[in-house]
Amino acid sequence: MILEVVSSSIIGGIYLAAKLKGGESPTNDHQKIKMIADAVGLKKNGQSIRIHRKYHPKNKHYTEYIYQIPLGLSLEDFQEKHQKFEDGLNNKQTRYLLSFKDLKKIDWKELRKINSLKELPEQFKRMFGEKQLIRKSVEMSFDGMLKIKVYDRAMPTYLPFRESVWEQCKKWHVPIGETKDGVHFIRLDDGHAVIAGTTRYGKTTFLHLLITTFLKLHPDEVEFSLIDLKSGLSFQRYKDCKQVINMAEDLSSAHSCLNDILQEMKHRKAWFKKLGVEKIQDVKQPITRHYIIIDEASNLDYRRMELKSKKDIEAAKFMYEQCKSWMKMIACEAASLGIYLIFSTQYPTAEILDSQVKANTITKICYRLDTGTQSYVVLDHTGAEEITIKGRAIVRTPDGTVQVQSYFLDDQQIEKVITPHIIIKARKDDEDETTGEDPGETGEDTLIIEPV
């Protein structure tokens, strides 16, 4: 709900209205836009901008006004006055984004004591704080006509995940969060992804959303290798899901896991050759997509470990170098085979995020980073260092760069999705003994004992 406190003396008295979202007449905004354009000199030979059309798309948070502009003016002329348009559209109105719960906080006794209109916004600020204060924002573009999008809210700062969003997902898309335009999906079946961000800004939260989304929407077509090098705890809850075929939590188990992936790549390559196909999209037979999720990839680096003996250091160095070279191979060759690397790190330096891995990454998701240089390593531009909100990310794909507020998925929502997929898995040592079966041709059969 958007609550507007209009404090203009022109309106003539206190006007306090609780309106549903989008309740404000767009005509008012058009009139304001025209008045602002005239006032800041965006006129030629006495001619003002002329409205051609207004458009309010369903499920979007904006209204678009399309104008014919006087000859001799350009988009740049309007963009130069961008701030004037935003300020003008927010003039005389203080708008709050409130829930019904917030409405209960209104102290009507206090409100009645107000003598002057000027006190009203202050009183609301005291009741609700700055947090829910919202401003309209403006975006401009030109395609022969000037298009001005007026967003009726700023991007939210916290977005609990709604399960209904899954109903809108196309195949292998993850609903990462919302932009000013509404739900934003990222496609994860056409290449690898990098997720970067300083501590406690939302990387692992997004990884939970990714895993849960695919378990929910494609339970029979997905497999995971989960490499949690931070604490080993984040992915524990998935360890008994039948889709999780490998879990690792240190260098040695990550090394073995990546080695398994290389075998899987060899196996898929041989199979594709037999089928005479080049990429997974051409395979007609059922085939799984395999996601290798590495949370805190920098912890593979042996120099970050407390190793004492020379022998241990040498062994860790060897495994680390091998892991790095395998990750490069995976980044270069695996996507067409349906194997994808989701690489998450707090420290996006050139050492951790190898240039070949980066070059082969289609999706870049960047939460707050400490420096512009780090932002540059991930996104090829600065900006992530200016993020101050948890869950706020810059997402870069070949389609462009957008800012999103990521969804926050809670533990209960995760449990609900994974519970039907939990099975009792055999421990590695028991495998031969338990099943008595030979491993498959490639030695990669997953040994599972289903509960009776």
Ligand SMILES: Nc1ncnc2c1ncn2[C@@H]1O[C@H](COP(=O)(O)OP(=O)(O)OP(=O)(O)O)[C@@H](O)[C@H]1O
């Ligand atoms: N999308 C979000 N919206 C709101 N708050 C969030 C969001 N994502 C994370 N947070 C908050 O930040 C906390 C840390 O999130 P998360 O564990 O995802 O961070 P991280 O980037 O993985 O940190 P680290 O690098 O230390 O592992 C969460 O417990 C939650 O309170």
Ligand SMILES: [Mg+2]
């Ligand atoms: Mg984390």
